[in-house]
Amino acid sequence: MKRHFLLFIHYFAQYSKVRMAYKGDFFIALGTSFTATLLGFGFVLVLFSKIPNLKGWSFNELLFLYGFSLIPLGFFNMLSLNLYQFGEVYIIQGKFDRILLRPIHSLFQVLFEAFRLESLQETITGILVMAYCSHRMHLEWGTIDVLLAVVMIALGAIIYLATFLILTSVSFFFEDKVGVVPPVYNMLAFGRYPLSIYNVFIQFLLSWIIPFAFASFYPSVRLLHRSEYGGFYVLLPAVALFFSGLALVLWQLGERNYSSTGT
Amino acid sequence: MQMNDTIVHVQDLCKFFRTFKRREGVLGAVKDLFVREQRLVKAVDHVSFDIARGEMVGYIGPNGAGKSTTIKMLTGILVPTEGEVQVNNFVPHRDRKHYTRSIGVVFGQRTQLWWDIAVIESFKLLRRIYDVSERDFDARMALFNDILRLNDFLHTPVRKLSLGERMRCDLAASLLHNPPLLFLDEPTIGLDVVAKESIREFLKTINPEFQTTILLTTHDLADIEELCRRIMIIDQGKILFDGSLEEIKRRLGKINQITLYLKDRSEQAKIAALNASLALLAQTLSAGAAKQMSANGLHLEQIDDLKCRIVYDRRLIPTEEILRQIVNSLEVRDILIEEESIEEIVKKIYTEGREAFVGERA
Secondary structure, three states: HHHHHHHHHHHHHHHHHHHHHHHHHHHHHHHHHHHHHHHHHHHHHHHHHHHOEEEOOHHHHHHHHHHHHHHHHHHHHHHHHHOOHHHHHHHHHOOOOHHOOOOOOHHHHHHHHOOOHHHHHHHHHHHHHHHHHHHOOOOOHHHHHHHHHHHHHHHHHHHHHHHHHHHHHHOOOOOOOOOOOOHHHHHHHHHEEEEHHHHHHHHHHHHHOOOHOOOOHHHHHHHHOOOOHHHHHHHHHHHHHHHHHHHHHHHHHHHHHHHHOOO | HHHHHEEEEEEEEEEEEEEEOOOOOOOOOHHHHHOOOOEEOOOOOOEEEEEEHHHHHEEEEOOOHHHHHHHHHHOOOOOOOEEEEOOEEEEEEHHHHHHHHHHEEEEEOOOOOOOEEEEHHHHHHHHHHOOOOHHHHHHHHHHHHHHOOHHHOOOHHHHOHHHHHHHHHHHHHHHHOOEEEEEEOOOOOOHHHHHHHHHHHHHHHHHHHHOOOEEEEOOHHHHHHHHOOOOEEEEEOOOEEEEEHHHHHHHOOOOEEEEEEOHHHHHHHHHHHHHHHHHHHHHHHHHOOOOOOOOHHHEEEEEOOOEEEEEEOOOOOOOOHHHHHHHOOHHHHHHHOOOEEEEHHHHHHHHHHHHHHOOOOO
């Protein structure tokens, strides 16, 4: 465990050096990422200039949800780079061969060989927006609330990661480029708004199939002390555990398939 | 006793791939979506061999013969379809995480270094990955610097290195953790003569010094001639030959070549006479083996005014006899006798396959 933690630090340092080798590129990426986040907020502002409240959600609450959703998303996005290009770079180009030649778990290497450093911006922006909204709403933050928030953010990031890992594992079985990741990636945007505004089908989908609601909506409901879906957040550990377990099993199966077909 | 010295044990190793034929054109691609034609490719087909500790073995074969597939099974990247592999007392694909600590691997076509940053950064991270102590790391780096002269470009980003420099770095990287076994898949591919030489020198140094067992694939037979006492030739998934370079030359090198440098132009007139007497010699000597005697059992050719070449099958006509005829017929300034090059012999094996070994000398 300690060895892996140290290795994580070294992998992170290594990739930071890679990014620093191209400083201009890094700052452009940071600028683009930040602009995208701002535009997202801009959309909420425009929306609320027309409607004062959305299914019982005030502007501040909505902004709080949006802010909170960015925090685990930022952590996930830091690691998502290689998942996004896994099929192309690791399977088709064969970089996975090299992964198998090193004495570290393959998933560790794939996740930590590249970081989208600029995505940390999302986490920071998220925290700031959330703090600002709590202040405007005079939200009470007890010790329990803070601890709960931290745990829920961590589990939320794990849920995002597990969901995309499951999709990524598909690349092991199909040599062809499979386009399931981008559409699901776009579905992340659904998590920024109250689940209650969607129809039953989408609510079910976001809770139990692609469980993004557990990474943003249900935790926010708890932190805002709202009554709707009030107790759902207690299921977070179970959901995170189930999906990451599934992801690990699929990854393992995929790796075995890779080394027996040798793409 | 002998078992203890075996570091690689391979028995009836097979790797079969199921591939899909892709049909041509747009219509073909659409058809492929629904029904795909399967084909079974036997990339490696019942291959067996043992490698002893400290051996340096050349593994050669034409493109697509199964070399890389074998290496991938030996390194644990691929799981064999059938058969047995045991390396360093591990079954490679089964205990990969421990096994990989005991091997070094270089794929000439790909680098394992971090492309965008200084070489030394890759070495430093690899040191962590393989848990090499700082003392061992420094000692090994000093040694590598000595032979491979890495110091000149340790602080250059990998992408800016020449292919030769990159290959030297990759070699060093694969040996940082002092593995007892090194796999090299085409380590000299695309390198110039000097760069090749430096790689060979390095291998020649570490092999005896650290008892590093080396299995290398290559298309450059000079690598083999300089480095390996043993070669294995694979084609279409089957081992065609496993033995020493001398043995293959002895068994398959039939053709010799003699180049004559005439004393002066006046000697030219005597060439026809020499040709006639050699033809007679060939006829008498090969009478018993008439079936094997082909038209090119002996062939004389004038290259220029002062030079001619005799190519002959040394199984049928002793070199000594030919030399006697030459000395009797004309005056020469110099005589050069060459045996068939290993390239020629291997070319024959690649094109003829098993047939090359039919009718060889006993």
